[in-house]
Amino acid sequence: MTESIYIRPIGFAPGPQHEDGQAVRLAGGMVYAHRFAVILRRDGRTDERWLASPAEMAEVLGGLPASVADEAQAQWRHLALVHPALECGARTIRLDQPQVMGILNVTPDSFSDGGEFLDRPEAGREHAAAMLEAGAAIIDIGGESTRPGAAATWEGDEKERVLPAVEYCAAMGAAISVDTRRAGVLEAALAAGAHIANDVSAMRHDPRSFTLAANSGRPVILMHAPGDGEDLHSNATYGNVVFDVFDWLKERRDAAIAAGISRANIILDPGIGFGKSLADNLALINALPLFHALGQPLLLGASRKRMIGALSNEAPADQRLGGSIALAIAGMNAGVQLLRVHDVADTVQARNVWRGLRDAALTDFSDLPV
Incomplete structure (x- = not known):
């Protein structure tokens, strides 16, 4: 038993x-x-x-x-564990309030921007600058689409997409995460100025990734996805999705520590939308506070995802702002530290109002007799 x-x-x-x-x-x-x-x-x-x-x-x-x-x-x-700040070059990312991570996709087939920032590098540069100006703490750069059914990307192509974006974001002084599951891309991106490894395979795809991440001393984001090959959405069978994802992330946390990655550098992501039904996604978001029991900072990436369309008369990706904000606030109410989003300015505004309410609540009883 x-x-x-x-x-x-x-x-x-x-x-x-x-x-x-x-x-x-x-x-x-x-x-x-x-x-x-x-x-x-x-x-x-x-x-x-x-x-x-x-x-x-x-x-x-x-x-x-x-x-x-x-x-x-x-x-x-x-x-109740207090997490140390993330050190990203000249930038320090405090984790005592929700922080916003802005998405910069440099792929030809992104579900959210249709390759706009790959085909027009100047547009990517302007978009990154606008996200930083709006309050993004981190820019997350990805060169491979991981939507269901997307074709795998050759490592050389991924480097050609990602590295110029890393370089122009580094020139702005941004804190940069690179969304890749290939150690070669990660190594080149870190050398070009990236600070965080965001691996949607939780470093299962490339056996070199753990060693590289450990040697770099940089923070890593380990995301849950059921697939163990090219298709991260496959093998999606759960007894109970909340406990299954919790146990899976616990195993990957322990594997990262065993590989030499500092526990203070491990961030966990339940992988909303990766091999999960609408019911699975809703259950995970409702259960987000449980995942603090793993002892690591948490990232929520639900922006513009398919579940919003499913609950909103099949609204297309570019018309899912309201749902994205609702899910971001659900993450804030659960104590999630990092929110990976497309719509930075709107999410930062929502976060600032949310924080104002939280700050005010701490003095709600100030007029009571002691």
Whole structure:
């Protein structure tokens, strides 16, 4: 019999004072949880579930089977873990509030921009500058489409697409992530001025990637995708998508640490839209607070994705701004640190208003007698 444990935040408060201090500040951010579900699964099925406040958690954890006791204690610590800032050259990316990552696709077949920034480099440069001016903390550059059914890209072509964009973004002083699953592209991009490796295969596609990332000392983003070959969307079968993705990301986190990547440099992404149905995506977004129990910063990439069209009368990609903002706010409310988006200015504005509300909530009870 196999046993596994999960601690999922399920009750939230505007600030700790609303619960007389009985609230956990999730991942050192601006979201406070005061109620938690402790879920024990045996042989892939939920067997027992307890509800606990922070004050009750020690008693609940103390009664768990020995096989999951250490993992439960680790998850409980991880939920309140304060993550250090990301150091990206001259830029420091603090993780105590949601940060916006702007997407720059330099592919001929991007679902969102149709190759505009590949065919017209000056447009790509202007778009990157506009995203930085609008408040993007990071520019994420990708040279391969990973939409369902997209053809694989030759490494040489990917370099030719990505490197000029890295160079002009580096000249602007941007913090840069490179969206690639090929070690050769990653190595060249880091040499050209990129700072973060964003690997949609979680470094399974190219066996050299882990060693390269470890030696570079740079942050890495490990994304869940069920496919283990060229098609990242294949093999999409889940017993329970939330727990399956959690376990998968935990395994990749541990593999990265074993490969020599510093734990402080590991960011995890549940992979919205990659080999997942609409119901799967909705379940993962609703369960995002659980993933803080893995002890790593989280990235949410849901901007303009197919699920928005599915819920919006099949709205095309360029008409999914409202849905993209709704999903970004869901990520903010879950304490996600990085939001990968196409519409930077609108998302930054939403984030700033969201933060204003959060800041104000911390003084809501200031007129009460002490």
